[in-house]
Each structure stands twice: as structure tokens, then as C-alpha cells.
Amino acid sequence: MNAPIIDPLQGDFPEVIEEYLEHGVMKCIAFNRRGTLLAAGCSDGNCIIWDFETRGIAKELRDKDCIAAITSVCWSKYGHRILVSAADKSLTLWDVVSGERLTRTTLQQTPLQARLHPGSSTPSLCLACPLSSAPMIVDLNTGSTTILPVSIPDTGNGAVPQSRNKFSDGTPPFTPTAACFNKYGDLIYVGNSKGEILIIDHRTVQVQAMVPVSGSAVIKNIVFSRNGQYLLTNSNDRTIRIYENLLPFKDGLVVLDNLDKTLNELDGVEKLKAVGSKCLTLFREFQDSITKMHWKAPCFSGDGEWVIGGSASKGEHKIYIWDRAGHLVKILEGPKEALIDLAWHPVHPIVVSVSLTGFVYIWAKDYTENWSAFAPDFKELEENEEYVEREDEFDLVPETEKVKESDVNQDDEVDILTLEKNSAFSDSDMSQEELCFLPAIPSPDMPERQDKCVESSSKLVDSNQSGSPLSEEAEPNGHTANHASSPPEDNSAAEDAGGSRMKRKRKPSEKGLELQAEKVRKPKSSGRLSKVKNKSVVDQDNGNGFHGDDVSD
CATH class of the missing domain: 2.130.10.10 (YVTN repeat-like/Quinoprotein amine dehydrogenase)
Known part of the structure; x- marks a missing residue:
């Protein structure tokens, strides 16, 4: 400051x-x-x-x-x-x-x-x-x-006493x-x-x-x-x-x-x-x-x-x-x-x-800046005031201002080597060999963390190159969602802290694969539901999903 x-x-x-x-x-x-x-x-x-x-x-x-x-x-x-x-x-x-x-x-x-x-x-x-x-x-x-x-x-001569007498009341x-x-x-x-x-x-x-x-x-x-x-x-x-x-x-x-x-x-x-x-x-x-x-x-x-x-x-x-x-x-x-x-x-x-x-x-200290110290004509205002500019205020050479010659002597030599003494220290306190700062030594990462980082990054590259496996999940509204063409959002989010929070794709069941193959062979269906035990089925006419121990028509 x-x-x-x-x-x-x-x-x-x-x-x-x-x-x-x-x-x-x-x-x-x-x-x-x-x-x-x-x-x-x-x-x-x-x-x-x-x-x-x-x-x-x-x-x-x-x-x-x-x-x-x-x-x-x-x-x-x-x-x-x-x-x-x-x-x-x-x-x-x-x-x-x-x-x-x-x-x-x-x-x-x-x-x-x-x-x-x-x-x-x-x-x-x-x-x-x-x-x-x-x-x-x-x-x-x-x-x-x-x-x-x-x-x-x-004795009065200032010598150190040879013995120490304890007080009578037992205090040290x-x-x-x-x-x-x-x-x-x-x-x-x-x-x-x-x-x-x-x-x-x-x-x-x-x-x-x-x-x-x-x-x-x-x-x-x-x-x-x-x-x-x-x-x-x-x-x-x-x-x-x-x-x-x-x-x-x-x-x-x-x-x-x-x-x-x-x-x-x-x-x-x-x-x-x-x-x-x-x-x-x-x-x-x-x-x-x-x-x-x-x-x-x-x-x-x-x-x-x-x-x-x-x-x-x-x-x-x-x-x-x-x-x-x-x-x-x-x-x-x-x-x-x-x-x-x-x-x-x-x-x-x-x-x-x-x-x-x-x-x-x-x-x-809770500093309060005095902005008027930047320029002699700089004034702080408690609230806004209307300002009326002069006619020649923004001219390159204002007529109202007179250019004053500089009082600085250009021939004077400028001393850039002498250091000003700090008023807080006396001459005896100044020393070139004084230790003011300690060298900063960066702390290297632990080898275990480095191995985990390399392993997780390699897994991430492999998953991006190979793409996500073909999977099929049941969405909340009952539709069957195919994620084969979707971006690998789950895979990218999986590599977090060495794979501890990795989301795993659900492997499609045999019944799901059969339904998918049947859907490819027969695009249109009569809409009748077969009896399925503990499985999620889809009505291909109205798109409603049913789940139960015994679902029949």
C-alpha cells in the first residue's frame, strides 16, 4: 500500500x-x-x-x-x-x-x-x-x-550468593x-x-x-x-x-x-x-x-x-x-x-x-484509500454531481492551459546504486548476509499417485478410442434406450480418483437381445404381450412399460 x-x-x-x-x-x-x-x-x-x-x-x-x-x-x-x-x-x-x-x-x-x-x-x-x-x-x-x-x-559487592536460603514458610x-x-x-x-x-x-x-x-x-x-x-x-x-x-x-x-x-x-x-x-x-x-x-x-x-x-x-x-x-x-x-x-x-x-x-x-489495518492523493485537483464526492465540460476541454492543446517549463535539470546525474536506509533499522542492523527468505523447494508427487494418474489416463484414452460398448437400459418412462451412438459421458466421468466412482454399463440380458433381434426382423407387431416372469416388457403399440411377477393380456 x-x-x-x-x-x-x-x-x-x-x-x-x-x-x-x-x-x-x-x-x-x-x-x-x-x-x-x-x-x-x-x-x-x-x-x-x-x-x-x-x-x-x-x-x-x-x-x-x-x-x-x-x-x-x-x-x-x-x-x-x-x-x-x-x-x-x-x-x-x-x-x-x-x-x-x-x-x-x-x-x-x-x-x-x-x-x-x-x-x-x-x-x-x-x-x-x-x-x-x-x-x-x-x-x-x-x-x-x-x-x-x-x-x-x-555483602554489597554484587557477587553471586553461594547458597540459597529457603523461606521459613516452605515456599520455593x-x-x-x-x-x-x-x-x-x-x-x-x-x-x-x-x-x-x-x-x-x-x-x-x-x-x-x-x-x-x-x-x-x-x-x-x-x-x-x-x-x-x-x-x-x-x-x-x-x-x-x-x-x-x-x-x-x-x-x-x-x-x-x-x-x-x-x-x-x-x-x-x-x-x-x-x-x-x-x-x-x-x-x-x-x-x-x-x-x-x-x-x-x-x-x-x-x-x-x-x-x-x-x-x-x-x-x-x-x-x-x-x-x-x-x-x-x-x-x-x-x-x-x-x-x-x-x-x-x-x-x-x-x-x-x-x-x-x-x-x-x-x-x-483496515485501510481506507485517500484517492485525492493521486492528483492535486482530484476530489472525492459523497454523491454524484452534474458536470459541465469546458468547450476546449478535449482539445489537443487547450487554450486555457499554459504549458509550464519543467524545473528538472536534465544534466543532473541520477543515483541508481545507493539504497535508502529503512527508518525502522539502525546502521548496525544492516547486513548483506542477513537471511530474509528461504528458497522454495517444490514437493514432488508421491509415486503411488503418479502411477494412478498414468493408469487412469491410459484407461480414458482406450475408452475414447474403442467407444462405449453396446448396451441397452430401461429409461424411467419405460422406453428402451440404445447408448451405442451416444457420447461416452459415463466413461469420461468414470475415471475419477483412480476409478473409485466409475459408472458401469449394465450388460444386456438374453431376453433383451432376443427382443432386439425380433424387433429388427418384425418392425410392426400386433401389440400383444407375452407372459414374462420378473422382466420389463414394452408394449410396442402404445410404448407403455409394465413390470411385475405375472403380466398377461
């Missing part, structure tokens, strides 16, 4: 369900960086890659060792690899083009979410968030894991904890159960800063915007919060070290909070003050201008859309199915949602 034709007063967000994707029971989804491919994890352990332009399946990654449901899928930076986490505690790294399994690692706990390191085109490190333990960094090549801290230790020591990389992967942001955001150096596993969240509720989701400027958190207090990132996108660790040196007078938790105030600042809060609902899978739009969150209520498929100023602009209502995952297209105003039944719904 051309941008000038779109009405600028319309919001750049989806409005209606355009179509849906169906393949097994899909549980989670993820776009590649360009939005040309969509990966979906299924309940049977398979990963389906959809070509989002054609809505067709481009690749199916099948793991014979995994039959459990997929919990998350993640693309590498340039789209050549996919990381899949499953309910059988496994992490599997796939090569997208070849469809080969590169590595497989089994953890001690079920990973609810796994993210590849964004700083490498062929990453071997990932960040996993298990069900009932602290987030960890996993080396996919060796299988080694490094546990991340989820709280500030009493950890609740599901959210974590994510920043844009370039040098820092990890962890949201814990105490309502705190910890900023951790992923190499030294040291807590560099801490940002307390108002309400001190458990943080369920934490995610960065695409450009790395904003951070989103979803807490148990039914509130989505947006924080503005004050650190530079690159070399954030250098700034943290400088802040640490300038705050030597502070120590412990106070120092971490002071550094954290220089890293993140609260920007907006989103909540439904009426229904007080929990939110599911909140995320940013591709350009970071919109924020979406799905309703966590059972039996409804609602998506709330806010602008970055905090105003609720749209509520998308889908079928009566619970929503389990959401994703916004990186470039276009398209939202993809996953329902509890396994369908993937594609929400798109």
Missing part, C-alpha cells in the same frame, strides 16, 4: 483480523528482524517457519528427540539460526537454511524463555529463564551454565524470573520477585545497578524496544511500566564504571540504587483501572511508538493498544479463546497473536 494514499488521520496500528494460520497446535511465535519469516513452536515439539509474505510454510524443523511442547523460539541476529526451548528441559539450536540440529542442551529446570546473545551473527551463548530457578547464561557448545543473581547479597526460594539482554548484549536486565530491576554484567556476572519498581510486585515480563531506547516491565500489580534507557546503546559498561567511581562515598544497596537512577527513569504506566486485569506478553511495536498487551483472562482474546503518551487508542476483540502469545511485525502495522486452541491470528 502506498503511503501517500493512506489517510494521515488514521492511526498506524492494526484493527481487524486479516486471516489466520493453522498447523497443529502452535504455542509461541517470533519474527525475524525483517518480518519476512515467522517461527512458531508447536505442542508436538516441532518448529514451523512461515513465509509471512505468501503465508506458506517455508521450513519445518523436526526433532526426533523432542516430543514436548515448545515454550519459546528466538531468531539469531541475522536469521541464520533459531533457538528453541521445550517443556522437556531442552534447548535446541537449529540451522535455518539446512534444517539441521546444531546443538542440544538439557537443563535441570524447564526453560520458560530463552534468548540468543544479540551481539553475534552466530551466537553460542543464550539467556534462559527456567521455571523455578534463577536465570542463567548457557553455553550451547559446551552445555555449561552460569547462574545469575536475582537479589542484592548482604525462587519464583519465575524475567530477564533480557540489552540491544548489544553487554548487559542483562533481570526483574525479580521483589519488584527490582537488576543490571548485570554478563561477563563477570556482577550486579552493577539496581532500580526499584513502585509497588514492589513480582516482575513477570521484561523486554527492550527494538532501538534499545525503552524498557518494558509487566508486574503482578496489573501494571505495565515503560522506562527510558539513559545509558548509551554501545559501551554501557564504560559508563557504569565511571558512575561507580564517582559515587565512592556510597556503599552497598544505596550505591546500586544511585547508579540505577542514572540508568533508567520511569516514563509511563499502563493499566486498566476498571477491570484490573493481568496482562499477557506485552511488547513494543517495531518503531517503539505503540505498546500492546493481551488480556490474561480466560475465554477472551483481547489486545489493548496504547500510544507512548499513555493513551488507550484501540481494543482488538478476537474469538472467545484465551490469548497466550503476541508479536508485533518489525516493519508493518501488523500484530500476530496465538490462541489457546493453537491458531495464529494476523491482525492488520
